[in-house]
Amino acid sequence: MKRTHLPLNGLRVLDAAARHLSFTRAADELAVTPAAVGQQIRALEDMLGVVLFRRTPKGLELTPETEAGLDALRSGFLMFEEAVRAMQVGQSSLSLTIAAPRDITAKWLQGQLAIYAQGQTDLHFSLVAADDILDFTEANLDLALRLTDGPGEHEGVRVGTAAFVTVEAPQGGSDRLIDWPGSPEAGEADPFMRVADAGLAIEAAANGFGRATVPLLLASRDIAEGRVAQVGEPVESARGYWLVAPLPQWRQKKVKALVEALKGSEAP
Structure with a gap:
């Protein structure tokens, strides 16, 4: 019998x-x-082609066919329970693997x-540099x-505001364009x-090469520390930083807790 055709509900019944020798119990x-x-x-x-119980004046009795398979059946259910517990270990684990672009990792995420890790001595992070989403399972x-x-x-939630800001060196003095692949001005000049x-x-921009338009969340710390100066007001954008994961990962307690902590963190 193929594994995919195992009548698990029937075997559970x-x-x-x-165990009870009673359909009622x-x-x-x-x-x-x-x-x-x-x-x-x-x-x-009907599926197995055997009689599993006999009715007697004293109640139900197991047939020899049922007795022959019961030990293996119960061992199998115990192994299923162990498998489920093993798969749930990750829920209680405090090890998190996160993929993010290098720039937001260095300037905000770390x-x-x-x-977030303060006081959580068992917490561990693995950070993967990735501009595009990797295969979550792989x-x-x-x-x-x-x-x-x-x-x-x-599944996902945005962190910070979806806005871009133009920055330059604190002393100003140059309106030359600094371009990067995700810039709103890419290809325009x-x-x-x-x-x-x-x-x-x-x-x-901090080194005086010109002006760059970048995500506000990415530049917030450098602006606050005076490494760069903000030029004009932030401009709302359709793009922002999103925390994302497939539904199984999104439902994990450790992921939920981290998302709750990060989604309210905008500026340094």
Whole structure:
């Protein structure tokens, strides 16, 4: 019999009825009706081609066929329980694997994780550098942080505001354009400098190479510390930073707790 065709519900009913030698008490344990227990047993007998119980004046009796399989059946259910417990270990684990672009990891995420980890000595993080979402299962990811316009196919919540801001060196003095792949101005003009990401664009602006338009969440700490100066007001954008994960990961207690802590953290 193929594993996919194992009549697990029927076997569960068989185990309960065999322990109690009573369809009524088995039904009470399983929170179903005695008639439903009888139907499951008859269906199982039809599938297996054996008689599982005999009715006698004293009540139900197990047939030799049932007795021959009961020990293995109960061992199997114990192994199922062990398998479920093993799969649930990750729920109580305090190890989190997070994928995020390098720039937001360096300029925002690490600082927030340090705050979150205070007093939690058993907490461990693995940070994966990724501009695009990796395969969550293949990479064993719990959570990802993306600059995007929404959660896409996954569950998600935005952190901070979806706004971009233009920054330059504190002393100002140059309106030359610093471009990066996600810049709102990408491709609109001939930039003075092109860099790989918004974090490098902020560094270039801080070093006096010109002005860069970057996500406000990414630049908040540098603005607050005076490393760069803000030019004008932030501009709302369709894109912001989103914490995302498939539903199974999203439901984990450790992921829920981290998301709650991060989603309210906007500025340093």
